Amino acid sequence: MRFWRVIEPYIGFLLQGFALTVVACLLAIAGAVLLGALTASMRSSGNGLVRGIANAYGDVFRNVPFLVQLFFFFYGLPELGIYIGALETGIIAMSIAGGAFVSDVILSGILTVDAGVIDAAKVSGLSRFKIFTRIVLPIAMRVSVRPMGSVLINLVLTSSILSTITVNELTGAAKIVAATTFKPFEVYAVLLVLYASLTTLLSFAISAVHHRLNRFMTGG
Amino acid sequence: MIVAENVEKRFRDVEVLKRVNLRVEPGEVVTILGASGSGKSTLIRCINGLETLSGGKITVDGHDVSTKAGLVAARRASATVFQLFNLYPHMTALQNITLAPVEVLKLPKTDAEARARALLDRVGLSAQADAYPQQLSGGQRQRVGICRALAMQPRYLLLDEVTSALDPEMTGDVLRILAALAAEGTTMVFVTHEIEFARHISSRIVFLEQGELIVDLPTAKFFAEDGGLAVPRIRQFLSKMKKD
Numbered sequence: 203m204r205f206w207r208v209i210e211p212y213i214g215f216l217l218q219g220f221a222l223t224v225v226a227c228l229l230a231i232a233g234a235v236l237l238g239a240l241t242a243s244m245r246s247s248g249n250g251l252v253r254g255i256a257n258a259y260g261d262v263f264r265n266v267p268f269l270v271q272l273f274f275f276f277y278g279l280p281e282l283g284i285y286i287g288a289l290e291t292g293i294i295a296m297s298i299a300g301g302a303f304v305s306d307v308i309l310s311g312i313l314t315v316d317a318g319v320i321d322a323a324k325v326s327g328l329s330r331f332k333i334f335t336r337i338v339l340p341i342a343m344r345v346s347v348r349p350m351g352s353v354l355i356n357l358v359l360t361s362s363i364l365s366t367i368t369v370n371e372l373t374g375a376a377k378i379v380a381a382t383t384f385k386p387f388e389v390y391a392v393l394l395v396l397y398a399s400l401t402t403l404l405s406f407a408i409s410a411v412h413h414r415l416n417r418f419m420t421g422g
Numbered sequence: 423m424i425v426a427e428n429v430e431k432r433f434r435d436v437e438v439l440k441r442v443n444l445r446v447e448p449g450e451v452v453t454i455l456g457a458s459g460s461g462k463s464t465l466i467r468c469i470n471g472l473e474t475l476s477g478g479k480i481t482v483d484g485h486d487v488s489t490k491a492g493l494v495a496a497r498r499a500s501a502t503v504f505q506l507f508n509l510y511p512h513m514t515a516l517q518n519i520t521l522a523p524v525e526v527l528k529l530p531k532t533d534a535e536a537r538a539r540a541l542l543d544r545v546g547l548s549a550q551a552d553a554y555p556q557q558l559s560g561g562q563r564q565r566v567g568i569c570r571a572l573a574m575q576p577r578y579l580l581l582d583e584v585t586s587a588l589d590p591e592m593t594g595d596v597l598r599i600l601a602a603l604a605a606e607g608t609t610m611v612f613v614t615h616e617i618e619f620a621r622h623i624s625s626r627i628v629f630l631e632q633g634e635l636i637v638d639l640p641t642a643k644f645f646a647e648d649g650g651l652a653v654p655r656i657r658q659f660l661s662k663m664k665k666d
Contacts (some may be wrong), residue, residue, distance in 0.1 A: 322508035325470045326522035326574065327497045336521065340512050418512055418554035 208388040212379045216389075219375025220396050226293050226371055227358045227400070233297025234357060235350075238304025242342075243334055245305060246312050256305070263302035268360055271295055276367045292364035292371075300357040307349040311342030344415040351408030355401045362397075372396060423447055423483060424469060424500075424578060424611065430477030431464055431633075438464045440633040441478065448577065451610045453620040453641075456630035457659060462613040463505075465630070466582045469611065470502050482578065498526075501571035505583040507563040509555040515542065515566045516551040519573045527574065534573070541569040545599055561592025568599060579603065581612045617663050621645060629656055 209216075244256035263271065275295045276288065286294075315338050323333045343350075365374030376393050380386040424446040431439040439461045446452050454462045467473040469480055471493045480487045482496035509518050519538035523529040529537070542548050545565040555563055564584060571579060581600070585593040597619050604610060604623040614620055620627060620641075627644040629637040637650055644650035651657050 316508070316511075318504060318506050318508040319510060321472050322502070322504060322570075323510070324472065325497055325500075325502045326570075327494065327526040328522060329525075332525050336525070337510055341510075344512070415512070418514075418556055 205388055205391075208383055208385045209392055212383070212389075213392075216372070216375050216379060216392060216396075219370055219372040220400075222289070222370065222375075223358075223361055223372040224400065226289065226296065226364060226369070227361050229293045230296035230300060230357055230361070231354050233293065234300025234304050234354070237297055237301030238306075238308055238350075239339060241301060241305035242308035242312055243339075245309050246338075260302045260305055263299050264306070268295070268299050269363055269366065271299055272363060272367055288368045289364070292361075292367060292369050296357060296361060296364075299360070300353065303353040303356075304350055307346045307353060308339075308342055310349075311344070311346030312338055314345055315341045340415070344412070347408060347412045347415060351405060351412075354408070355404055358401050358404060359397070424480070426465070426469070426478070426480045428478035429465070429468060429475055429480060431461070431468060431473060432476040438633050439468070442630075442633070442635045444628060444635065444638070446578065446609065446611055448609050449607050450625045451604045451608075451612060451623050453612045453614060453624040453627045454630060455614070455617070455620065455627060455659070459632075460630040461633040462630055463582050466502070466580050466611065466613055469496075470500060470580055471497060498574075499576060500578040500580055501574045501576035502580040502582065503564070503567050503571050503584045505586050507555070507560075507567045507587075509563055509566055509570070511555050514552045514554055515547065515558070515569075518555070518566055519570045522570070523573050537573055538569065541572055542566075545569060546595075559592065560588050561595050564588060564592070564596050565599065568596070572603075577609060579608055579610045581610060581614070583613050583615065585614065585616060615663065617660065629653075629659075631655055 241256045241259060244252045245260070247253050247256075272292065272295045276291050279286065279291065319337065319341070320333065323337045328336070361371060362373035364371050365377060368374070370378065372393060376389050380389040383389065424444070426442055426444040429439050429442040430437070442461075442465060444452070444465070454465060456462050464473060468475055469482065469487065471487045475488055481492070482499050485495035485499070486492035487496045510521065513521065516535060516538050519541065520531065520534040523534040523537065524531055539548065539551060542551055545568065547562060547565055547569075550558060550562060555566070558566065567584070584600075585596050588596060593616070597616065600610070600612075601619075601623050612620065612624065624641045627639060627641050627650070628635055629650065637644065637653055637656060639649050651660070
């Protein structure tokens, strides 16, 4: 089979790229969700300054192309005397960009939480931190987790841009193979399958989490 | 003792509470009556610190609820049951009841669960310990709400129209539990429209009219011709409530 003859010598290299993509995405997803939850909590704060800082972060990073953000960190951090690898830079940039969008969907979930439920938690003497982590966030997540899934899938797709700062993740690896073999169609067909598998898997995981968080709504 | 002195509450330019004075001694059951919008619920929400005062002072066992440390201590001394239950929807009945004892009182989880199961048993819900609020009827939810409050072993139980969202049969279930608590000497501040029940369990009744506390009388005196009934507004209120 012609297709396999083209790909076979490079499959190991492509899979290495795929592994790098998976690692970068998992870390960036964790970073984006943590940062997004933190930002959402700040955006629902009673303190105007805290709210302002969080809103400014969200506004800036939602409204600037990811490629520009990535270059800004990649070329800008060394200027500030911070020397980290391209992969680390990429993961940090993805976390920061993803966090801005995640905070949006978590905040919209927070706004659906019944004020009376929060009152009950307050009068029981729970600390603000406990109220947020034990009551507000879990209730918010049951509506936020699906839209958050779209954001995270987008983040996975965005990871291909890391190839522009010398990270040989899946797309970066594919560019090299395509340039070596002059067979871009075969190479990118493999990418199509690998990216689709990764996002499909993520989508299943999101559905499972959604189901788990909403188990108490179904009477089951 | 709960002491409210000259309590004022304004929402923008609407005066909801006007120089309200109230004392609740340990062992008392004090019922707050009044028409809708008279400020009853707001008064409860000022005592448990859900509203900040516009004027005056409230102390619970000497702890000023307007200070940070005072509010923490005041909330430790009291517990609130709400009109719309306000259960945590993502937790089972048992988890609703054990959350604060574990997180706030630092009770070991097994002790908190034992306490919660004993309370659920008492209100006839031992079989529903692992049910989520969504799976319970209104009356069952409110009984869980009462258990959640009692699990904190409060010195004062604040009850904010706890039967207003229930049908008469479920109301009966909840009132029986409250009557038993009153008989045990639980101190309660009770906002309600259940006049007959209030008459039965209260030691004192206060009447709020447009944010003013116009009458504060022992229960028997409140319902006497030369007591509360001598006040035209109260006579009118009571006769209207009877018709409903």
